[in-house]
Amino acid sequence: MLMRLHFLVVWTLCNAWISCHPASAAIVNADDGPSWHKYVRAPPSRLVVPKAVLTNYTAGNVTGAAGLIDGKSVAHLTRSSNESDSPTIVLDFGQNVVGLLKISFAGSESFAKGYPGLRLIFSETKEFLAGKSDFTRSDNAQGALKIVPSGSDQIAVRPKRYDWLNQWGCEHDGQVCSDGLHGFRYMKILLDALPADAPHTSSFGHVAISSVSLEWSGYLGTPDTFTGWFECSDANLTQWWYNAAYTTEMCTDVFRANDTEPRGATSDSILGKMVIHDGPKRDRDPYMGDLAVAALTSYLTHDIQEGVRNVLEDLAQHQRDDGWIPPASINNYTLALFDYPLWWVSCSWDYVFYTGNISYIQSYYSTLLNVLDTYYPAHTDKPTSLLRRPDGYGDYAFIPRPGVAAYYNALYVLALHRAAELASILNKPDDASRWRVRAATVSMSFVGELWDGSVKAFFDRNCIGSGCTAHAQDGNSLAILAGIAPSPSNTSTSASDILDYLEKALHQRYGNSFYDTGGDGIGSEFSERVYPFISYFEIAARFRAGKIDSAFDQMRRMYGWMALQDPGITFWEGIGPGGKPYEDAFTSMAHGWSTGIVPLCMNYVLGVTPVSPGFLTWNVQPVVGDLTWAKGQVPTAQGAMSVSWSFDAGEDSVHVVVDAPAGTTGTVTMPGVPGEGNGNANGGRQTEVLLDGQVVPDGDVARRAEGGLTGVKVQGGMRHVIEFRKM
Numbered sequence: 168m169l170m171r172l173h174f175l176v177v178w179t180l181c182n183a184w185i186s187c188h189p190a191s192a193a194i195v196n197a198d199d200g201p202s203w204h205k206y207v208r209a210p211p212s213r214l215v216v217p218k219a220v221l222t223n224y225t226a227g228n229v230t231g232a233a234g235l236i237d238g239k240s241v242a243h244l245t246r247s248s249n250e251s252d253s254p255t256i257v258l259d260f261g262q263n264v265v266g267l268l269k270i271s272f273a274g275s276e277s278f279a280k281g282y283p284g285l286r287l288i289f290s291e292t293k294e295f296l297a298g299k300s301d302f303t304r305s306d307n308a309q310g311a312l313k314i315v316p317s318g319s320d321q322i323a324v325r326p327k328r329y330d331w332l333n334q335w336g337c338e339h340d341g342q343v344c345s346d347g348l349h350g351f352r353y354m355k356i357l358l359d360a361l362p363a364d365a366p367h368t369s370s371f372g373h374v375a376i377s378s379v380s381l382e383w384s385g386y387l388g389t390p391d392t393f394t395g396w397f398e399c400s401d402a403n404l405t406q407w408w409y410n411a412a413y414t415t416e417m418c419t420d421v422f423r424a425n426d427t428e429p430r431g432a433t434s435d436s437i438l439g440k441m442v443i444h445d446g447p448k449r450d451r452d453p454y455m456g457d458l459a460v461a462a463l464t465s466y467l468t469h470d471i472q473e474g475v476r477n478v479l480e481d482l483a484q485h486q487r488d489d490g491w492i493p494p495a496s497i498n499n500y501t502l503a504l505f506d507y508p509l510w511w512v513s514c515s516w517d518y519v520f521y522t523g524n525i526s527y528i529q530s531y532y533s534t535l536l537n538v539l540d541t542y543y544p545a546h547t548d549k550p551t552s553l554l555r556r557p558d559g560y561g562d563y564a565f566i567p568r569p570g571v572a573a574y575y576n577a578l579y580v581l582a583l584h585r586a587a588e589l590a591s592i593l594n595k596p597d598d599a600s601r602w603r604v605r606a607a608t609v610s611m612s613f614v615g616e617l618w619d620g621s622v623k624a625f626f627d628r629n630c631i632g633s634g635c636t637a638h639a640q641d642g643n644s645l646a647i648l649a650g651i652a653p654s655p656s657n658t659s660t661s662a663s664d665i666l667d668y669l670e671k672a673l674h675q676r677y678g679n680s681f682y683d684t685g686g687d688g689i690g691s692e693f694s695e696r697v698y699p700f701i702s703y704f705e706i707a708a709r710f711r712a713g714k715i716d717s718a719f720d721q722m723r724r725m726y727g728w729m730a731l732q733d734p735g736i737t738f739w740e741g742i743g744p745g746g747k748p749y750e751d752a753f754t755s756m757a758h759g760w761s762t763g764i765v766p767l768c769m770n771y772v773l774g775v776t777p778v779s780p781g782f783l784t785w786n787v788q789p790v791v792g793d794l795t796w797a798k799g800q801v802p803t804a805q806g807a808m809s810v811s812w813s814f815d816a817g818e819d820s821v822h823v824v825v826d827a828p829a830g831t832t833g834t835v836t837m838p839g840v841p842g843e844g845n846g847n848a849n850g851g852r853q854t855e856v857l858l859d860g861q862v863v864p865d866g867d868v869a870r871r872a873e874g875g876l877t878g879v880k881v882q883g884g885m886r887h888v889i890e891f892r893k894m
């Protein structure tokens with residue numbers, strides 16, 4: 168019976184993946200569940216245990232530390248005099264984790280006044296595991312919230328047997344304090360006391376520990392929780408997809424007063440709600456710009472959309488009278504960023520298109536009107552219609568950018584186009600056309616004011632003074648995604664030229680930097696700093712423009728680099744010179760905004776994008792690159808949508824299998840195949856299209872305007888096999 172079942176499952180899936188390719192057949196195993204399960208990174212349960220003792224850090228009189236891993240012994244830390252080192256144990260949880268540390272004590276003895284003291288030091292990396300945590304909540308706190316100025320969490324270990332949970336607060340009035348939640352991979356346990364904690368703790372005594380564990384606090388993304396999944400012929404890319412999912416899971420949590428960003432971020436309107444924080448260790452406040460990537464990762468992996476909606480709604484409800492929308496709750500919703508209200512617009516489009524919740528945009532339509540028709544017009548240069556950032560405002564990287572900057576304006580055009588689509592959905596054609604006209608005007612001025620024909624890319628800024636010769640990754644990439652380049656009226660501004668320049672000027676072995684220069688008044692490290700956040704938009708622009716090889720190359724350099732460095736798995740907030748964490752210990756080594764590989768693989772490699780809210784209509788246009796197959800599932804408001812494709816180089820054909828929910832329709836477009844320069848071109852050769860084994864007559868093959876791509880329309884509700892064959 169078991170054998171028979173096993174055979175059946177293999178046969179059915181094999182049939183579903185049509186080509187029955189050895190790679191896909193071999194990885195199906197009925198006993199272990201779907202083949203992608205092995206890539207999932209989440210711990211199996213909310214109680215997480217350490218994986219190893221880093222014995223070379225052990226110091227002083229420590230016995231039985233291995234018992235914290237195998238449970239076979241109790242660990243003892245003993246110190247009786249100044250002659251011996253402070254007893255020290257370093258535990259490695261094996262990967263970055265987040266939550267409240269729990270210690271089961273088996274007893275203690277005091278050798279001096281006060282209980283023996285323990286100090287706990289947390290770090291995401293070994294490099295920054297030192298005398299204090301790499302970062303702890305008190306580091307950003309002022310006044311009463313700054314309870315651990317030492318940078319470590321303290322315990323006065325009582326003689327009885329008990330369990331200690333790392334809750335934010337102090338054992339005594341302002342003494343023996345602990346910061347509560349931590350995001351970390353490594354933790355150091357030190358028998359030691361702070362002078363400030365006298366007379367409650369002493370650095371002498373004996374402490375017995377029977378176990379150390381972590382109460383996981385993020386979203387526990389076990390295999391059964393994935394509503395979207397992905398797998399392809401490059402196991403590294405597949406693994407990084409799950410690494411990215413895990414990174415965003417670590418950031419997804421309930422907003423709580425005692426573990427959020429301490430600088431005025433706690434707000435009654437968001438307390439107790441599910442959100443996507445920026446990172447597990449740092450920020451712990453949801454920021455709008457970060458959601459431009461993290462929300463996509465979330466929609467495409469797990470069914471927890473309210474984590475995004477709660478943030479969109481809360482920030483909309485705090486819109487200022489002049490139309491500006493705060494970037495986050497920090498500083499009581501006053502942190503002055505100029506770009507983040509535009510990300511609110513763009514993220515609102517993503518929310519509506521990925522979830523199909525149109526009532527959301529109905530409810531917040533006046534917010535959209537205020538931001539686009541009141542706030543930004545007040546910061547527009549009249550002669551050019553271009554945005555100019557007001558003094559005192561920053562952006563996602565706090566870049567000094569006086570003058571008219573490409574980034575804000577490209578993002579503005581993207582937001583106007585997206586807002587126009589939302590207006591059309593709500594049947595508000597006047598708003599839609601006003602925003603489209605404005606987008607066209609801004610685009611024209613953008614090309615005229617910012618194009619640098621000498622390198623064939625847009626300047627970072629049109630300005631006088633220093634920094635005016637630089638070119639930046641953000642403005643150029645977004646100009647391509649917003650359709651500014653190639654400008655419909657000006658073929659000299661080519662996306663391909665821009666991307667060739669960026670490839671040459673920004674290339675680092677750990678990704679592409681966000682500026683082409685560190686001179687001329689630009690931050691000295693900018694040409695060596697990589698933001699995986701903004702790099703997502705460059706890679707998306709490469710896929711859009713058919714620069715397939717360089718898109719894959721950049722993904723492998725950047726995600727591959729981070730995956731191989733400490734702490735492994737999770738993707739960092741920023742990469743600095745030499746490929747190091749860009750702000751040393753302060754750097755968040757798990758940041759949702761750096762998880763763009765999830766939408767990149769889903770939207771481009773698998774090729775699935777929504778064309779109308781909730782994927783009622785959709786497009787499937789895979790990218791083959793150097794892969795031979797890919798498969799996955801995209802969660803939609805109508806149900807799961809399965810797509811797989813396989814490329815047969817010998818036959819020069821691509822099989823695409825699409826099983827979309829009933830009631831939906833879409834177009835399956837000819838994938839870009841290798842060896843054709845522009846990956847999306849048809850190479851001048853005739854392509855035969857077969858739908859479910861039948862040749863599709865020429866008249867039924869949609870010849871889409873952009874690039875003359877070949878596609879075929881199909882209905883959801885059943886599985887379709889589409890074969891594109893070169894003749």
Ligand SMILES: *[C@@H]1O[C@H](CO)[C@@H](O)[C@H](O)[C@H]1NC(C)=O
Nearest residue numbers: 221222223224225293294733
């Ligand atoms: C302990 O060993 C690890 C390698 O396993 C190394 O990275 C680390 O620097 C060592 N630490 C000390 C304190 O020797």
Ligand SMILES: *[C@@H]1O[C@H](CO)[C@@H](O)[C@H](O)[C@H]1NC(C)=O
Nearest residue numbers: 228229230243244245246373
């Ligand atoms: C280490 O501590 C244990 C008690 O846990 C004690 O029996 C032993 O003598 C100590 N070793 C040294 C070298 O002090």
Ligand SMILES: *[C@@H]1O[C@H](CO)[C@@H](O)[C@H](O)[C@H]1NC(C)=O
Nearest residue numbers: 247248249250278279370371
């Ligand atoms: C240990 O050293 C500290 C300072 O160096 C001193 O204040 C303390 O009295 C010493 N304690 C013992 C038990 O020797």
Ligand SMILES: *[C@@H]1O[C@H](CO)[C@@H](O)[C@H](O)[C@H]1NC(C)=O
Nearest residue numbers: 334335336337423424425426
């Ligand atoms: C932390 O916040 C939670 C939820 O508001 C509360 O239950 C808990 O008591 C708080 N802990 C401390 C130590 O304040």
Ligand SMILES: *[C@@H]1O[C@H](CO)[C@@H](O)[C@H](O)[C@H]1NC(C)=O
Nearest residue numbers: 400401402403404723727731
């Ligand atoms: C996958 O990554 C490893 C490094 O972790 C590398 O050695 C290997 O060549 C990569 N495989 C592919 C197919 O790129």
Ligand SMILES: *[C@@H]1O[C@H](CO)[C@@H](O)[C@H](O)[C@H]1NC(C)=O
Nearest residue numbers: 431432433434498499500501
């Ligand atoms: C935050 O700002 C609002 C509106 O300006 C004000 O009513 C409220 O008192 C402020 N809250 C804090 C904690 O400062």
Ligand SMILES: *[C@@H]1O[C@H](CO)[C@@H](O)[C@H](O)[C@H]1NC(C)=O
Nearest residue numbers: 473476480524526527528530
């Ligand atoms: C859709 O959005 C509305 C308004 O923001 C909200 O009240 C509702 O709960 C959302 N529906 C779902 C299914 O999330």
Ligand SMILES: *[C@@H]1O[C@H](CO)[C@@H](O)[C@H](O)[C@H]1NC(C)=O
Nearest residue numbers: 614615616618656657659660
């Ligand atoms: C195209 O843009 C370039 C750069 O701004 C400009 O020099 C040229 O005049 C434009 N051509 C047209 C036809 O608008």
